[in-house]
Amino acid sequence: xxxxxxxxxxxxxxxxxxxxxxxxxxxxxxxxxxxxxxxxxxxxxxxxxxxxxxxxxxxxxxxxxxxxxxxxxxxxxxxxxxxxxxxxxxxxxxxxxxxxxxxxxxxxxxxxxxxxxxxxxxxxxxxxxxxxxxxxxxxxxxxxxxxxxxxxxxxxxxxxxxxxxxxxxxxxxxxxxxxxxxxxxxxxxxxxxxxxxxxxxxxxxxxxxxxxxxxxxxxxxxxxxxxxxxxxxxxxxxxxxxxxxxxxxxxxxxxxxxxxxxxxxxxxxxxxxxxxxxxxxxxxxxxxxxxxxxxxxxxxxxxxxxxxxxxxxxxxxxxxxxxxxxxxxxxxxxxxxxxxxxxxxxxxxxxxxxxxxxxxxxxxxxxxxxxxxxxxxxxxxxxxxxxxxxxxxxxxxxxxxxxxxxxxxxxxxxxxxxxxxxxxxxxxxxxxxxxxxxxxxxxxxxxxxxxxxxxxxxxxxxxxxxxxxxxxxx
Amino acid sequence: xxxxxxxxxxxxxxxxxxxxxxxxxxxxxxxxxxxxxxxxxxxxxxxxxxxxxxxxxxxxxxxxxxxxxxxxxxxxxxxxxxxxxxxxxxxxxxxxxxxxxxxxxxxxxxxxxxxxxxxxxxxxxxxxxxxxxxxxxxxxxxxxxxxxxxxxxxxxxxxxxxxxxxxxxxxxxxxxxxxxxxxxxxxxxxxxxxxxxxxxxxxxxxxxxxxxxxxxxxxxxxxxxxxxxxxxxxxxxxxxxxxxxxx
Numbered sequence: 001x002x003x004x005x006x007x008x009x010x011x012x013x014x015x016x017x018x019x020x021x022x023x024x025x026x027x028x029x030x031x032x033x034x035x036x037x038x039x040x041x042x043x044x045x046x047x048x049x050x051x052x053x054x055x056x057x058x059x060x061x062x063x064x065x066x067x068x069x070x071x072x073x074x075x076x077x078x079x080x081x082x083x084x085x086x087x088x089x090x091x092x093x094x095x096x097x098x099x100x101x102x103x104x105x106x107x108x109x110x111x112x113x114x115x116x117x118x119x120x121x122x123x124x125x126x127x128x129x130x131x132x133x134x135x136x137x138x139x140x141x142x143x144x145x146x147x148x149x150x151x152x153x154x155x156x157x158x159x160x161x162x163x164x165x166x167x168x169x170x171x172x173x174x175x176x177x178x179x180x181x182x183x184x185x186x187x188x189x190x191x192x193x194x195x196x197x198x199x200x201x202x203x204x205x206x207x208x209x210x211x212x213x214x215x216x217x218x219x220x221x222x223x224x225x226x227x228x229x230x231x232x233x234x235x236x237x238x239x240x241x242x243x244x245x246x247x248x249x250x251x252x253x254x255x256x257x258x259x260x261x262x263x264x265x266x267x268x269x270x271x272x273x274x275x276x277x278x279x280x281x282x283x284x285x286x287x288x289x290x291x292x293x294x295x296x297x298x299x300x301x302x303x304x305x306x307x308x309x310x311x312x313x314x315x316x317x318x319x320x321x322x323x324x325x326x327x328x329x330x331x332x333x334x335x336x337x338x339x340x341x342x343x344x345x346x347x348x349x350x351x352x353x354x355x356x357x358x359x360x361x362x363x364x365x366x367x368x369x370x371x372x373x374x375x376x377x378x379x380x381x382x383x384x385x386x387x388x389x390x391x392x393x394x395x396x397x398x399x400x401x402x403x404x405x406x407x408x409x410x411x412x413x414x415x416x417x418x419x420x421x422x423x424x425x426x427x428x429x430x431x432x433x434x435x436x437x438x439x440x441x442x443x444x445x446x447x448x449x450x451x452x453x454x455x456x457x458x459x460x461x462x463x464x465x466x467x468x469x470x471x472x473x474x
Numbered sequence: 475x476x477x478x479x480x481x482x483x484x485x486x487x488x489x490x491x492x493x494x495x496x497x498x499x500x501x502x503x504x505x506x507x508x509x510x511x512x513x514x515x516x517x518x519x520x521x522x523x524x525x526x527x528x529x530x531x532x533x534x535x536x537x538x539x540x541x542x543x544x545x546x547x548x549x550x551x552x553x554x555x556x557x558x559x560x561x562x563x564x565x566x567x568x569x570x571x572x573x574x575x576x577x578x579x580x581x582x583x584x585x586x587x588x589x590x591x592x593x594x595x596x597x598x599x600x601x602x603x604x605x606x607x608x609x610x611x612x613x614x615x616x617x618x619x620x621x622x623x624x625x626x627x628x629x630x631x632x633x634x635x636x637x638x639x640x641x642x643x644x645x646x647x648x649x650x651x652x653x654x655x656x657x658x659x660x661x662x663x664x665x666x667x668x669x670x671x672x673x674x675x676x677x678x679x680x681x682x683x684x685x686x687x688x689x690x691x692x693x694x695x696x697x698x699x700x701x702x703x704x705x706x707x708x709x710x711x712x713x714x715x716x717x718x719x720x721x
């Protein structure tokens with residue numbers, strides 16, 4: 001039943017990549033453990049999550065009011081707003097701005113929205129020097145890769161691999177110690193911050209009632225990127241909004257605890273426009289790019305709930321599939337359970353995007369950890385239904401399901417096929433089990449035995465039991 | 475023998491009926507021993523989950539629609555499977571939304587129980603007089619755990635098994651990798667998940683791995699047997715009905 005297409009190749013590659021397996025195992029185990037202790041230390045964590053969901057749901061239901069309110073408040077504070085309906089518009093705005101202001105060097109702090117619109121490539125193509133300043137992002141930029149995790153982009157790299165990269169690109173002596181690697185990166189990046197004309201950041205939350213954007217981080221690179229260069233451009237998915245400043249009390253708590261298991265991220269920056277007259281710190285210009293890029297299409301449909309996501313990455317860490325294959329195997333910008341929902345919606349052109357929702361055992365660990373309780377398994381199931389409706393089901397699977405449906409709606413066929421299976425197993429099974437089965441079931445027996453059906457069904461045993469009981473004169 | 479006031483409809487599920495008849499017998503007979511009148515409708519076959527999970531909603535609608543009719547007016551429904559019970563309780567709502575059967579589906583959901591849940595939460599029994607001399611570890615099947623909130627019932631029942639030492643399973647709430655057709659369509663991921671589960675199970679040095687869903691049991695037992703492990707995988711009902719001999 002397996003089709004030899006890219007997704008399955010990537011999966012097999014990932015499963016056989018021992019360095020990746022080591023890195024994933026180390027990191028996701030740590031993340032999961034930290035989250036559990038951080039959440040369980042929280043008084044009324046469940047109520048807080050309900051509140052967080054309500055805050056996000058309100059924001060989505062009122063985007064039509066909140067987005068203009070946010071934009072008006074940003075402009076009132078001296079900022080500029082770009083409404084970008086897709087990646088092309090966002091890229092064009094940023095490139096034209098950079099050209100108009102004579103920008104040469106750009107520093108970036110982590111932004112999944114910028115990954116979504118392939119901004120780095122576009123900026124480099126336009127002749128700008130672009131440096132990622134989040135340590136993880138910096139590592140993968142040096143490696144020429146893409147993030148494999150929403151909040152830990154280099155989660156797939158072992159420290160040994162990072163050391164080799166730094167040796168190659170920054171002349172660092174090989175080491176397995178983390179502190180010297182961090183020192184090396186810091187020294188290299190410090191120069192870039194001081195040289196940069198423009199800083200580009202993401203946005204964790206846009207706050208409608210105050211025109212502020214919130215950025216949480218642990219390294220201080222986002223604060224530097226947004227204050228040292230003379231221009232700050234923030235890119236925000238239109239759904240990443242909350243109505244009130246007071247909502248942050250809830251959102252920041254659940255975000256940090258879900259993401260890294262911290263009570264609060266090391267740096268939480270509330271940015272309200274450019275430096276005002278007389279202020280020494282802050283950029284001269286502030287631009288907020290409000291990126292739709294397919295989001296308004298999702299709104300109001302059967303996947304709308306996915307827009308509640310606050311990109312904490314908890315579902316990735318908790319997902320046994322993500323733990324096994326890592327982020328790159330998914331092939332989209334977003335990976336893990338939430339990526340399996342978003343990628344077919346945001347990147348419909350990826351030929352194997354429809355397979356991502358299939359790559360789930362529907363165990364529900366994602367929904368269990370989601371700080372805003374997104375019903376991820378339900379939406380994965382909807383994607384599967386969409387794929388079948390679009391005629392993407394494999395012919396063998398289609399035939400199997402037709403046979404199954406016929407069997408399960410006709411007791412006579414059900415009994416007859418049960419008998420046939422028992423006959424078949426008498427020939428092929430050894431010691432009550434199959435060690436080998438014909439295709440497509442060979443995919444099961446390649447690594448697992450399968451039980452042979454016993455000589456009598458439950459129904460037959462039950463009938464005998466009933467008969468015996470009535471004979472005993474019950 | 476038993477003429478209790480409780481009557482239930484026992485939905486063995488297709489996989490128990492065909493592959494694990496003793497699990498069905500164990501579960502149904504234990505209910506009888508608790509004074510429950512057990513009815514097994516002859517034409518009750520399958521909940522339709524396989525079609526639903528594969529995305530074939532029309533097929534699922536056909537199968538589940540028939541099951542809905544068979545179960546109409548049949549009182550409390552008890553299944554020896556958290557996964558099939560979750561299909562009825564959680565997913566029938568979406569499957570039958572905006573159809574003539576929406577109300578019937580919701581009504582059925584309210585009288586559907588997983589087997590250990592019915593024993594402990596409804597009947598209120600935690601000691602069924604079982605005994606097993608050996609070490610037992612318990613795996614939480616995902617759908618029962620996360621969509622029905624199960625887990626404590628099975629542990630309460632196991633803790634009353636005379637002679638058994640119940641030891642915790644590291645990562646007991648981690649998926650075994652079964653996932654229905656996922657186990658075949660994504661066999662390599664499924665078996666990678668299974669490997670981790672098997673490592674954890676073997677680390678407990680248990681004699682028995684017990685779980686509440688025969689689907690997970692098929693996956694785990696298939697892996698244990700292929701490894702020629704001495705550990706056996708059994709359904710909770712089999713242990714409680716003293717159907718598992720010490721070895």
